[in-house]
Amino acid sequence: MTATAATKPLLALENLTCRFGGLVAVGRVSFAVQPGEIFGLLGPNGAGKTTLFNLISGITPPSGGSVHWRGKAITGLPSHRIARLGIARTFQNLRLFGSLSCLENVLVGLHKHSRQPLIPALLGNGLFRRRQGQLRQEAMALLRLLDLDPWAEHSAASLAYGDRRRLELARALATGPELLLLDEPAAGLNPREKQELSALIHRIRAQFNLSVVIIEHHVPLMMELCDRLAVLNFGERIALGTPEQVRRNPAVIEAYLGTNP
């Protein structure tokens, strides 16, 4: 049940391992994400899903194995370099820039053409203001996409919970990613918001030509949303395949979905 698609994988993990002292948080996990794919990561609490995201995004250095991006090793690169390669992420427990406005939160990530020449920046002249205006418009467009534009000037800390989740998404999109790592984007959302989220993820995948890796506990949502799924338990990959294959996998049923009492 390995990826057999003919295209070159966007992201490939090989025997990726992370040990914290004696605890193996992630043990020899391998899988590949194809361009355009929505790839799901399932697993009970403590299975190592978020640690896996931290390894991919460079927050935690791996103890072994490798991460390849478009065929090039990116294992152990610092997270700002990985972000600039085109891998953006959101955080399970929301890490917005609380004292900045929603607009500024998005502007932080918009660095593709935000470098200003020094002299116009110091003078604050017409050229500088035009460029700032362009950046503002790009940021506003992202906020509008996620229905956050009415709150553009409000501080991120003042937003409602669901809005903060969408702001994290807008901020991640601002870096111009090709791969989006979503860490429990539906956590704390009500059923209606969860449905909207699923549609939203499909929409942004199409619009930005993205691949998505998503961690989520809400199994029906994952079954509906994902092209393929990997299931982790105690840091090990116990299943990989289409939602239908994973649903019928006995190891998954035992480890994650549980057996009927």
Added chain:
Amino acid sequence: MDVSLLQQMLLGALLGLSVYLPLRCGQLSLASPGFYAIGGTVAALLSTRWPALGGTGATYPISSVLLEMGLAAVLTGAIAAAIGTVVLRLRGIYLAIATIALVEILRVITLNLAITGGALGIFGIPQPFYGPEGYALFTGALLALVCWLCDRLERTRPGLAMAAIRDDELAAASQGIDTARFKLLAFVLSAVVAGITGVVAAHFLNSWNAKLGNFDASITSLAFVVFGGSRTWLGPVLGGLLLTALPEVLRPAGDLRLIVFGLVILLGPLLVPQGLVSPERLQALGRLLPRPGPFGRQAP
């Protein structure tokens, strides 16, 4: 008002800005008095031991002061870059402790080297101006320049990146911001501001010794920022001006003045935890005086 006091207030504002720059990037560095001491020592040594700088006129040439400032800026900037690369790996209170240690090491070195005059220090630093008025004008111009640079910094990408690092360093890195680079930039700028302030202070004070950059100075300059506010450059400037003036203004109160000063320092953070100046308060003011904020922020 006494012009000497005004001059001290302006120097306080500059020191406040020096502490503010790393703090705006989330880094609690107390190294500013150390770099201030380096700047002062550079000025004292150069102006008393290098006759060519003295010129032929009755006063010490301002061009020589500018040269000393340039050298002090390069020296403090280089030291900050070298030390910062290592020390900025520390976070929060550990960074504060390491920078206090740096200030103490510099103090002990200055105290024990023959060239810096030991405990007595260096006397007879030549005067570029006839009186405090000249100093106040010169320092006022310097403060205006540094404020302008800080203002530009805050309105451009580095300012936004620094604010993001202050709010959440990990999230900032995951947004593609090279956090180590921006933290180092803030630390080096802070050192340069403190260094050139030290040069002006050395000439103004006429003598220079190890007591001028000590732990007390670290805490006092931190108080400028805590009191004034650490989120926009106006805060430390106001904090530096007010808190330098306060003990002198309170002089008629005699022995009570230190108690009142202590109370103000204590009550400041309790009553205005964000400091006197915050972007929100400036925005409220801005509605009265329309002025574009960062990235042309306007009322929604």
